[in-house]
Amino acid sequence: MPKGSVSASVIRRLPRYHRFLRELADDGVVRISSGDLAARMGLTASQIRQDLNCFGGFGQQGYGYNVQSLYEEIGRILGLGTHRRAVLIGAGNLGRAIAQHMDFVSRGFELSAIFDLDPELIGRQIAGVAIQNITALYDYCKRMNPTVAILCIPKEAAIKLSRDLVSLGVRGFWNFSHYDLALDYEGIVVENVHLGDSLSILCYRLSEMEK
Amino acid sequence: MPKGSVSASVIRRLPRYHRFLRELADDGVVRISSGDLAARMGLTASQIRQDLNCFGGFGQQGYGYNVQSLYEEIGRILGLGTHRRAVLIGAGNLGRAIAQHMDFVSRGFELSAIFDLDPELIGRQIAGVAIQNITALYDYCKRMNPTVAILCIPKEAAIKLSRDLVSLGVRGFWNFSHYDLALDYEGIVVENVHLGDSLSILCYRLSEMEK
């Protein structure tokens, strides 16, 4: 369906479209025009039509877009209907928050196991999943073949573990360690999250305003 | 110092430069050329020089940049040397993780208070800060005048509270509620964080790869 390869700018906007359409559907809105959606999202109608037409013609002239079906289409484009196994590594504050807070299933994942090295944590349950000893990670991967690893561990551990995980078949990393993970293996996907960068930008903008 | 207004693309890269320079300094690297830094960061030398020259000429022909002083300059540009009060609202899993996990001080903030409405949580301490009853928020703001609110609460609460907080003098929002907070008051800064979007993008890229 995608007409050639789609730019990163477009892809970054897809989850936001998905969220807005979800809300509209929940509010009982049946149809929406690109102009109306643009106004709500702070974009231009042109941009929305361009973005959507990277994947196909989901609208209808003179009518607009059906909210529910566009919502479903974007979900399909994002691949949210899949169900890949994800293992969380590092059950510290952030790891626990992500395990409990994140709706994995609606984003195409299943939190299938959690690992840590702290004996205090091993055996406890988070979000219905028991924390296992990190030493069991290799065996687990061999048995269960998780697709994704969520790294909530320090930089050095992330670097070391990620290489091993690739060789164990992990294809994607959701990386929260304070480090830009860059794995130059063919076909490996990394999503680095830097909450600190976001806070720094807030700081910058506040500083700018005070000038 | 900024020559005119700086584009959002440049600003988004600043915290990353800051991180990389910190690491280099920690590794004892004294000087670096734009080409060398570019190679490490996966950018072009041109882009780095362009970005930095939005703020001033920090390098020296034939030499490159002094790592430590460039690190400090970027910290100054970001305004990280300031010390603004931030209140955290919502001490659920995510709120607690952020309170404990984030180094506020090195990003120009101080976590000065935490609020929640759950009686189970009120009175407990997180990161050395006691959780107060949300009913005390208004008084607190009037007394302490925090600059920033960190919202780890549901959408509806975020919408309602943010308006009140603006009238109480809060100028910046670090918003983790599943909602694009958009406050069209003059001079208010909002940084929306959507961890779910990040996970959705990971899902998309994994799906793409499997084609």
Add this chain to the structure above:
DNA sequence: TAGATTGTTAATCGATTAACAATC
């Protein structure tokens, strides 16, 4: 049908890259 709104092409704008004179 007439009105509305899409899909798509063309125009504009901005960001990135290349090039090179200035200079340490």
Add this chain to the structure above:
DNA sequence: TAGATTGTTAATCGATTAACAATC
């Protein structure tokens, strides 16, 4: 000095916006 590398201008590339014929 010669070599290296910046700061900055010009060229390129890509993304956004505008325009409009197609059509529901």
